[in-house]
Amino acid sequence: MYSGVRLLLVTDNPAKALNYMLECTEDDAPAWVRAITLPEQILAIPDGMKCQGLWFNGRKNSHQAMNAWRDRRRGGGLRPLKDADWDRIVQFSAKRRIAAGARLPEEPQAEPVDHRPPEQIKDLVLSQRWK
Numbered sequence: 001m002y003s004g005v006r007l008l009l010v011t012d013n014p015a016k017a018l019n020y021m022l023e024c025t026e027d028d029a030p031a032w033v034r035a036i037t038l039p040e041q042i043l044a045i046p047d048g049m050k051c052q053g054l055w056f057n058g059r060k061n062s063h064q065a066m067n068a069w070r071d072r073r074r075g076g077g078l079r080p081l082k083d084a085d086w087d088r089i090v091q092f093s094a095k096r097r098i099a100a101g102a103r104l105p106e107e108p109q110a111e112p113v114d115h116r117p118p119e120q121i122k123d124l125v126l127s128q129r130w131k
Contacts, residue, residue, distance in 0.1 A: 001044075001046075002034065002046065002049065004031055004032060005031075005032060005033065005034045005049075006032040006033070006050060007032060007033045007050050007051070007052065007081075007085075008033075008034055008035075008036055008045060008050070008051045008052075009021060009033065009034070009035040009036070009051075009052055009053075009054055010036055010037075010042055010045075010051055010052070010053045010054070010065070010069050011035055011036075011037060011053070011054045011055065011056070011065075012037060012055055012056055012057045012063065012065055012066065013037075013054075013056045013057070014026055014035035014036075014037060016054075016056050017035050017056075018033070018035055020054060021033075021052065021054065021089060022089065022092060022093055022096070023093045023096055023097065024096065030092075037065055038065065039064045039065050039067070039068035040068075042065060042068040042069050042072050043068050043071065043072055045072055045078065046077075047076075047077030047078070048077065048079060049078060049079065050078075050079045050080070050081060050085065051078050051079070051080075052080075052081055053069050053073075
């Protein structure tokens with residue numbers, strides 16, 4: 001079921017999880033990673049698999065997949081990501097960024113945005129600035 005997969009991302013939003021972890025989309029994700037969301041898939045994760053849970057929904061909106069993830073972790077046998085794994089993920093993302101940057105046309109650098117208030121209102125308290 002997971003032959004060739006070295007990392008499972010357990011998540012409620014596969015697109016966000018892949019973008020967050022590897023800066024890729026579901027279409028161009030590497031073969032060694034898979035994002036799963038269904039409780040049945042989560043409960044069937046084999047022992048010894050490296051997994052990372054990424055939840056974007058929050059605890060208030062907890063759902064069955066998050067509960068299945070908690071149950072599967074309590075069962076033991078899963079391998080967490082170690083520092084070396086995180087280093088490889090950072091290197092992978094950096095290589096993808098460099099490759100993508102080489103293909104993109106050069107764009108002029110945008111002028112830095114000055115977020116300071118205009119001189120005429122800088123001494124006013126915030127409630128007075130927006131009237």
